[in-house]
Amino acid sequence: MKKEKYNVTGMTCAACQANVTRCVQKLEGVEDVNVSLLANQMTVDYDETKLDSVAIVHAVEGIGYGASPAD
Numbered sequence: 001m002k003k004e005k006y007n008v009t010g011m012t013c014a015a016c017q018a019n020v021t022r023c024v025q026k027l028e029g030v031e032d033v034n035v036s037l038l039a040n041q042m043t044v045d046y047d048e049t050k051l052d053s054v055a056i057v058h059a060v061e062g063i064g065y066g067a068s069p070a071d
């Protein structure tokens with residue numbers, strides 16, 4: 001299991017935050033997601049044998065937001 005932080009772009013309201021949360025939560029292998037609208041960040045706990053950060057970024061981009069792994 002891996003815990004990773006991402007910078008997220010494009011979220012402007014609480015529904016955006018919910019959209020990103022739902023999008024990532026449904027990915028196979030994701031255990032937990034926490035998205036902060038105010039911080040423009042999210043943390044994702046996931047099984048790295050089932051997906052990787054590229055897949056997570058692509059999923060977020062696929063619904064119209066941006067994401068990139070952060071330190």
Ligand code: 9UX
Binds near residue numbers: 011012013015019
């Ligand atoms: Mo809020 Mo976000 O009205 O894509 S859902 S701006």
